[in-house]
Amino acid sequence: MAFLCPLCNREVEIVYERAKDDWVSEHSGCVNFSVIRSLPQLAGIQMPGPLVFIVLESDFSVKEAAEGLRALSREEKDTTKKQKLEAGAKRIESKLGTSEKNLSRLVDTLKSGAFGLKIVSGREVSSLVWRSGQRFFGVADGGHPSQIGGGGVAYDALVATDSAEEAKQFILHWLNYWGERMA
Numbered sequence: 001m002a003f004l005c006p007l008c009n010r011e012v013e014i015v016y017e018r019a020k021d022d023w024v025s026e027h028s029g030c031v032n033f034s035v036i037r038s039l040p041q042l043a044g045i046q047m048p049g050p051l052v053f054i055v056l057e058s059d060f061s062v063k064e065a066a067e068g069l070r071a072l073s074r075e076e077k078d079t080t081k082k083q084k085l086e087a088g089a090k091r092i093e094s095k096l097g098t099s100e101k102n103l104s105r106l107v108d109t110l111k112s113g114a115f116g117l118k119i120v121s122g123r124e125v126s127s128l129v130w131r132s133g134q135r136f137f138g139v140a141d142g143g144h145p146s147q148i149g150g151g152g153v154a155y156d157a158l159v160a161t162d163s164a165e166e167a168k169q170f171i172l173h174w175l176n177y178w179g180e181r182m183a
Contacts, residue, residue: 060178061122136167
């Protein structure tokens, strides 16, 4: 699957990785994309899919990933591999602040309905926001059971709104989820 990135207008290619059973892209220097074939069910209603999601990584998740690479680097004996791991950590850290910086443009993209947004908060917490018809929908999953949800599915938070501003506030909450708790 190929399309133009809504941020940089360069071609993006999404490929199926059999080992991960996932459709992913590496769109270096910009944002990454993921295909979600079956959107979450809300109140027992199956949302139409599949949809391409732009992946937004919170600063917390970026720091978490960089620290993971640095931990591997400290254990690595081979100098060349150690340098590659450190370079990878620095490359990941270059993403700090980019999600919030690009948020207004990405909300405009979300309004088109052509893409959804996947927010990676860190520590297995993520959320999805997309547009279907005239409404914006969002679900957040913290990787643990919760009491919210419908149709036998539990989510930590849900949003269904006609307001792009409310959808943006939902996105901002999950982008800053861990940062607010760690402060």
